[in-house]
Amino acid sequence: MKTTLSKEKVSMRDGFAKKLLQLSIDDKKVYALDGDLATSTKTDIVAINNPEKFLQTGIAEQNMMSVAAGLATTGLQPWATTFAAFLSKRAIDQIQVQVAQPKLDVKMIGAYSGLLTGLTGKTHQALEDIAIFRSLANMVVLAPADSIEVEKAMEAAHQYNGPVYIRLARDNYPIIFSEDYEFQIGKAITLKEGNDITIISTGTETSRSIEAAELLEVEGISAAVIHMPSIKPIDKEAIVKAAEETGVIVTAEEHSIYGGLGSAVAEVLVEERPVPMLRVGVKDRNSESGPNEEMLEKYEISTNHIINVVKKALKKKKY
Known part of the structure; x- marks a missing residue:
């Protein structure tokens, strides 16, 4: 898709x-x-x-x-x-x-x-x-x-x-989805195919992940994007398949890196199919009030930060 x-x-x-x-x-x-x-x-x-x-x-x-x-x-x-x-x-x-x-x-x-x-x-x-x-x-x-x-x-x-x-x-x-989209609890959806790396995102970070993947494509990096709207139960099959097909994962969420999507995906990978993985999310710090674009950059969850983390993760890939 x-x-x-x-x-x-x-x-x-x-x-x-x-x-x-x-x-x-x-x-x-x-x-x-x-x-x-x-x-x-x-x-x-x-x-x-x-x-x-x-x-x-x-x-x-x-x-x-x-x-x-x-x-x-x-x-x-x-x-x-x-x-x-x-x-x-x-x-x-x-x-x-x-x-x-x-x-x-x-x-x-x-x-x-x-x-x-x-x-x-x-x-x-x-x-x-x-x-x-x-x-x-x-x-x-x-x-x-x-x-x-x-x-x-x-x-x-x-x-x-x-x-x-x-x-x-x-x-x-x-708007990402059409009116005929069928939502299923416990199921992920692949929004973009890719061969080099997989971005697994949720919520608001999914639109930024799609944008990041499109910009990476221009640079010759083929990034798949999997949207994970159901964080619990999580789609283990989709995560394992992504690990097998691209060999490296980046997760992206507008949430702390602790306990959210990144943690959930890591739990699946370590038990089922360990591959290199990095997380995009808010690190161990308190938040503050401010303009949206400035907040995205300061807390490192913007489209540019997803791109940077993808490139960093690719260096960890075991070919």
């Missing part, structure tokens, strides 16, 4: 809000829960158009998750939405004990994830959420790359009976 980034850019939260409203109308079990951030996460569309299905729990994320757990025990399907930083750190005890352990059908939406949260400040950035949710038993962890995939992932989550965490970004991102 050869994927070219669309010039059209759409915010993931817009796709999310549209789909959540549709689900709340079509399925009597679906309820939207908000932590007093409805205008930011766009869940206010449910409050306005289907108010009976909207529950405002206030700035009380722990309580919101307890309410969600209670609703799920009655056969309802709550969709609890707040910023990823608050969901993954403030409410983790309730999520672990009341949702994950009993494997309740609760969908958790972490908005404003990653580094680029507009200038909302470092307290609102989430670089650890994938690692936190991935460590919980019974938890599915998804990180879509564009607004279309957000809607497709939501459809899959809606059909799945159990806890699901979906990671969303704030800003507009290029």
